[in-house]
Amino acid sequence: MAITEVASAKTAPTSAPHVVLGQKTAKKKRALGIGGYLLRIGLAVLFLFPILFMFVSSLKPDQQIFGDLSSIAAFLPIGNISMDNYSAVFDRVPAARFLVNSIGISTITVVAGILVNSLAAFALSRMRVRGKTVILTLIIATLIVPFETLALPLVWWVNQLPSFELTELGFMFSKGWIDTYQVQIIPFVANAFSIYLFHQYFESIPKELDEAARMDGAGWFRIYRQVVMPLSGPAIATVAILTFLPAWNSYLWPLMVVQTEELRPVMVGVQYFFQLNVSWGEVMAYSTLITLPVVALFIAFQRSFVNSIASSGVKG
Template identity: 85%
Template sequence: MATTLERTSRRAGARSTSPNPRRLRGIGGWIGRILLGIVFAFPLLFMFVSSLKPDQQIFGDLSSIAAFLPVGNLSFDNYGAVFDRVPAARFLINSIGISAVTVILGVLINSLAAFALSRMRVRGKGIILTLIIATLIVPFETLALPLVWWVNQLPTLELDGFNLSLTTGWLDTYQVQIIPFVANAFSIYLFHQYFDSIPKELDEAARVDGASWFKIYRKIVMPLSGPAIATVSILTFLPAWNSYLWPLMVVQSEELRPVMIGVQYFFQLNVSWGQVMAYSSMITLPVVALFIAFQRSFVNSIASSGVKG
């Protein structure tokens, strides 16, 4: 009892004379986190708030905190103007389609490749995996022009009314924005590492029971690989959504363009910054919504892959 009283009085004394260092550290940590949060949130806040302001007010507010506050002459005029200037709905649908198909095919193809390298007896698979990983060091920009030439040599089926004909060249198509990005060395590596962590005894037992490799893949390995699928999906989705250079080079028709190309529509001699912010908000919202919906998987994917998406 005396000890408890002493402790209590010590605590009270400590509270009255000097602040508790642990508590201080806690408060300091929170302040640090809030400041860090502000640093990352303010550009987004600025973008959303500025999308509601006329151009002159955006620049007028820049020197004060008003730049981040929804004050002054607010309206949705910039959003209306965006649709007059850019076929934004079409671009959004294109990007959603291209990103979704790239993700689904990416998960399928890369997991199959990784499964073969992880589970099947392939001669020289160590070298194959090394070669696949080695391709990671080649930046896409250096491959872009040869890739343009290459996709331009590929055969394609063209539908003209009821006539189906075989022509050459994938330029100005949807598939040219999807297929080159389906197979991905990093995704294969991630799947391979994850598959290696699944006990081989499971598929050995299934083999003894007569299961085919594909059955083992689809019934044992893939159902156990949820985190790897989530990681690869996210890491495939982000570059597909943010894709800019490639569609710029291979897509000529407006109806096939993705959202990122739309940003360039606003950079004319007289730039309308309110419209730029409105369009940026529109194309950022799907990604922010996706992040909120899959926050846990997103953080896990970054933690497990060691890269920022």
């Protein structure tokens, strides 16, 4: 409404000084364009340089990191460059084990999350299920509960859950999920935000497609697998990203529920660097090591990464 007001108010009296105005705005526009560019570059420097600093410092001995601070050399891989910090990292921490753990935990969480949440969203979006509005409302309601408020009761709760493991004697039941892989995966599979995103996306896929498939005798699961999911690439990508990042980056949760070294994920490993003597070169090397997989994935899928969040992030 406001737009049309501006538009009609402006169109009426312009005709005469139109040319002059056009030139002026063109000049102004160019100045704005240059200013905008400088702003973009300035911001890029601000976001990029600390990360560059981390990477470059990981290649230098501590003494040189501090020596280089006062010049541009802080951001350049020059001087005494080596991979020494990296080999020191593997001596100090079981870094390979932590990486494998994190890759496994994140991958399973992502795959299971896509399956479980899309199935639920499919039923809520396309099928007649009794009480589905109530279910959807309850699921959406969980969005306002920050994980941090649940974390402590949840630690107590997972400690009460039955767990069974395979031993030489067969299946053994024991109490408590503390110190397992499953405690790092299963609580994070179902996710209200993922269900919401899938639901929003499924609503945009024409329901006539289901009907046509049903005419051909397809069951619901086949419609899900062969009609709806193949059309949902962007939604799947978004959910994959939004599940992977917190799974890879999780810190508070494994800190509390995992005590055995062999089961720890990468983020908890940072604690090892502040025992005994701190070597900042090693800290930066470990930081680079656990960031690189995510950044590589991000850059490889950069286009779908940013665009899919942008396109399917909010529609309501």
